[in-house]
Amino acid sequence: MSGITLVSANPSLESSLVELYGKSSAVRRVWSDQWRDPVETTMDVCAADPELLVIGSDMTSEAVRTLIPAVDRRFPGTTIVALVQTRDTDYAMDLLRLGARDVLDESTAAEEFRAEIDRVLEVAKIRRERTSHSDTALRRRVITVLSPKGGTGKTTLATNLGVGLARRMPNQVLLLDLDTQFGDCAPSLGLQPEHSLIQAMASPSHERSALKVFVTQHRSGLAVLAPPEDLAAADDIDADRLKPTIAALTEEYPFVVIDTAGGIDSACLAAMELSTDLLLVSTTDVPAIRALRRQLDALDQVGFVSQRRSFVLNRSNAKVGLSVADVEAAVGLETSFQIPSTRIIPVSTNEGVPVIEKEGGNVARKLEDIVDYYAPRQDDSSRTFLRALRKER
Ligand SMILES: Nc1ncnc2c1ncn2[C@@H]1O[C@H](COP(=O)(O)OP(=O)(O)OP(=O)(O)O)[C@@H](O)[C@H]1O
Ligand SMILES: [Mg+2]
Structure with missing residues (x-):
C-alpha cells in the first residue's frame, strides 16, 4: 500500500499534489464519466491500493457520500481526505461520519495542506500499527x-x-x-x-x-x-x-x-x-x-x-x-x-x-x-x- 490517488477531473490538482510531494511520490489521478455503481468506482479508484485517497471537490456530493463508505469498507487501510470548495460544516461532518479522515478546503495553502495531510497520515499509521496483527480480525x-x-x-x-x-x-x-x-x-x-x-x-x-x-x-x-x-x-x-x-x-x-x-x-x-x-x-x-x-x-x-x-x-x-x-x-x-x-x-x-x-x-x-x-x-x-x-x- 503506497502512493496517492486523486479522484478528480482536474489535472492542475494533480500537478499541485506532485509539486507538493515530489515527482517520485506515485500520484495517480483517476476520473470517469462511465462509472456505473459505487463498487465499480471504488475498485477503479483503489486499484493501486493507495495509502491516501484525495477526493476532489468536483465529484458530486452524492457520489462522494457513496464512495467514502464503500472505500472505507473494502480498503480500510486507505486514508480518505475530501476536498471542498466552500466550507459547509454539516456536509463535512457527514463525510467524517461516513469514514473520511479529514475535509479540507481546496484552496488551503500548500504548506498548510501538506502539514494537515501529514498529520492525518501519521494518525493512520499509528492506528494501523496498533491493529496490525489483523485489521480484519479486529474489525x-x-x-x-x-x-x-x-x-x-x-x-x-x-x-x-x-x-x-x-x-x-x-x-x-x-x-x-x-x-x-x-x-x-x-x-x-x-x-x-x-x-x-x-x-x-x-x-x-x-x-x-x-x-x-x-x-x-x-x-x-x-x-x-x-x-x-x-x-x-x-x-x-x-x-x-x-x-x-x-x-x-x-x-x-x-x-x-x-x-x-x-x-x-x-x-x-x-x-x-x-x-x-x-x-x-x-x-x-x-x-x-x-x-x-x-x-x-x-x-x-x-x-x-x-x-x-x-x-x-x-x-x-x-x-x-x-x-x-x-x-x-x-x-x-x-x-x-x-x-x-x-x-x-x-x-x-x-x-x-x-x-x-x-x-x-x-x-x-x-x-x-x-x-x-x-x-x-x-x-x-x-x-x-x-x-x-x-x-x-
Ligand atoms: N433493563 C430493563 N428494564 C426494564 N424493562 C426491560 C429491561 N430489559 C428489557 N426490558 C423489557 O422486557 C421485555 C423483554 O425484553 P426483550 O424483548 O429485549 O427480551 P428478549 O430476551 O428478546 O425476549 P424474547 O425471548 O421474548 O425474544 C421488553 O418489553 C423490554 O422492553
Ligand atoms: Mg427477543
Whole structure:
C-alpha cells in the first residue's frame, strides 16, 4: 500500500499534489464519466491500493457520500481526505461520519495542506500499527446475543448494540433477527420490512450485493434482516440453508449482530458456529441463572469455546436476594455489563426508538459501553476534527 490517488477531473490538482510531494511520490489521478455503481468506482479508484485517497471537490456530493463508505469498507487501510470548495460544516461532518479522515478546503495553502495531510497520515499509521496483527480480525465481528430463557433482554440489547455500532460505522452493520418465529427487532426499531430472511436464503448463489436488497435500512445506518411474517414460512429456515447466507452476510457487513430466540435452536447453532463473540444475557432470577449455567456447560460440551464470551446482567438492580457476586459465582462468568431495570426500556420498545438514540441518560451510557467494547473509540484525527468543528459552532 503506497502512493496517492486523486479522484478528480482536474489535472492542475494533480500537478499541485506532485509539486507538493515530489515527482517520485506515485500520484495517480483517476476520473470517469462511465462509472456505473459505487463498487465499480471504488475498485477503479483503489486499484493501486493507495495509502491516501484525495477526493476532489468536483465529484458530486452524492457520489462522494457513496464512495467514502464503500472505500472505507473494502480498503480500510486507505486514508480518505475530501476536498471542498466552500466550507459547509454539516456536509463535512457527514463525510467524517461516513469514514473520511479529514475535509479540507481546496484552496488551503500548500504548506498548510501538506502539514494537515501529514498529520492525518501519521494518525493512520499509528492506528494501523496498533491493529496490525489483523485489521480484519479486529474489525470483523459476528456477535450472537444469547439467553436460555425468553424475555431476558436479548432483543433490547441486540437492537441497541446494532444501532450504537451503526451510528459509528454507517452501512457497515447488520442486525440479523434469528428469532425466526416471533422476532421483533424490526418493530422495536420502528421498521416495517418488505423482505425477509427467507428471500435472502433463496437468493441464487448468495451474490453478496444482491443480499442487500432484502435488508431494511434504519435511519442510524443499521441494516436489518427480519424473519418472515408468516409463521409457517419460518419452518423453512434450516441450519444447512442458513449458514451460507450468514457467511455471505458477514462478508458484506464487517459487523453482524444476531438476535436469537430463547434456548438453542438450529438457527442459533448455525449463528454461533460463525460467531466471533457471544453476548450472554440473564436477569437476576434463579431459574434464568441456572439455565444460563447449563447453557454454558452445553456450549463447552459441543465445542463452542473459541468465541469471546461476555455476560450482561440485565435488570441488575432487581431486589431478589441475589447479589451480583452470587450471580457471577453461580454462572461461572464475571459480568461484563450491568443494565438496571428501568421503565425507559419498555417505553422505548413500544415507541420503536431504541434507548441508545435518546442521548445522555444513564442507561444509554451503559449501552454505549457495550458498543465501545466491540468497537473501541479511537482518538483519531476525525474525532479531533469533529471536536474542533463542534467548538466552532
Ligand atoms: N433493563 C430493563 N428494564 C426494564 N424493562 C426491560 C429491561 N430489559 C428489557 N426490558 C423489557 O422486557 C421485555 C423483554 O425484553 P426483550 O424483548 O429485549 O427480551 P428478549 O430476551 O428478546 O425476549 P424474547 O425471548 O421474548 O425474544 C421488553 O418489553 C423490554 O422492553
Ligand atoms: Mg427477543
